[in-house]
Amino acid sequence: MFDYDEWITHITEVPEDKLRLLGIEGARERTRREAQTSAEQAQAEVVKELQDAGKLPLPDALTDPEELPADTSDVPEWVDPGVDHSAMYREGDIVRHNGRIVRSTHKGLNSWEPGALGLDGRIWEDITPAETTEDPATGETITEWRPGIAVTAGMKLTYNGATYEVIQAHTTASHWLPDALPALYKKL
Template sequence: MTVQELQEQIKQLDDTEFQQLLAWVVTPERERRQAQPAIEQAQADIVTELQDAGKLEKPEAATEEQAKADSAKVPEWKSPGVEHSKMYHYGDVVRYKGKLVRSTHKGLNHWEPGTLGFDGRIWEIIEEAEESADTEETAKPENTAPAYRQPSGGHDAYKQGDRVTFNGAVYESTINGNVWAPDAYPQGWKKI
């Protein structure tokens, strides 16, 4: 759904419905968005505590120091899906498409590197990695995509052209700001 389509739907609301929408946007939604960073940090802290106690596994990642010491040992990025224990933490370094990238998200990072660019909001490039022969052999074919993950809001919504694997098939988003699953809003996805 585009902003213009949303605006058209809002224009069709009667006064009572519009006031209800306005009250929701101004108070509960604003408060939810303000609280979101603290909630994400608390989730990350709990997962880290459980990982440190050996009760949850940790994602395969390197520290920046380990990456600088031996970049060949930096593991490839793997989609954590919805498993919190496999989501990356702030500072985790992984290899992604020939680059070493560091997670800059303060909460649990499940986004594929480059989804929002490498501007430091979610991931940043720390160096171009040299491709080894075994890396090329294990590289995924072009028609594969990370598993679909439910966006938590506009900041991590899929953009036009993003590809995901959903129920065993690859889908491409046909719109920007896509927060719906392929089965929930088929018009927003094209099966590849």
């Protein structure tokens, strides 16, 4: 991982001629990154236009999160598109991967495997419907906790075998676990 404090300490030791070179290379890298982003967006637009015109096939994916089938096994499985741009997923495409339902949130063409790079949320969003059960004693609905669920105060969630009541409305996140946040959850 890049350590800015360590780097800035050593930069004071770099000779002036090398420091100028670093400035030039840094500017070149910024320009390259900007151009790459523009090129990826243009490429995605061309592929989308050709797919929409029927000249390129679309990847096997759903596109409407409101119309997910009741049986999630009916959601198309993620397929590695490799370097085939026409097989890459578009923003909004929905597929199944490792038992989860995910939606592409990447603005360009998405060839990344869901979860593989730890970039979920920026590349893929988990939209797996939450599992619910009914409490036999009270008849209340209890939802299985997972990241990405919009919860309201009073809602009941299960997490790691325990039941929690939501204290404050929020959207669950992987770093806000029920057993660690008494400000958001009350263990029942």
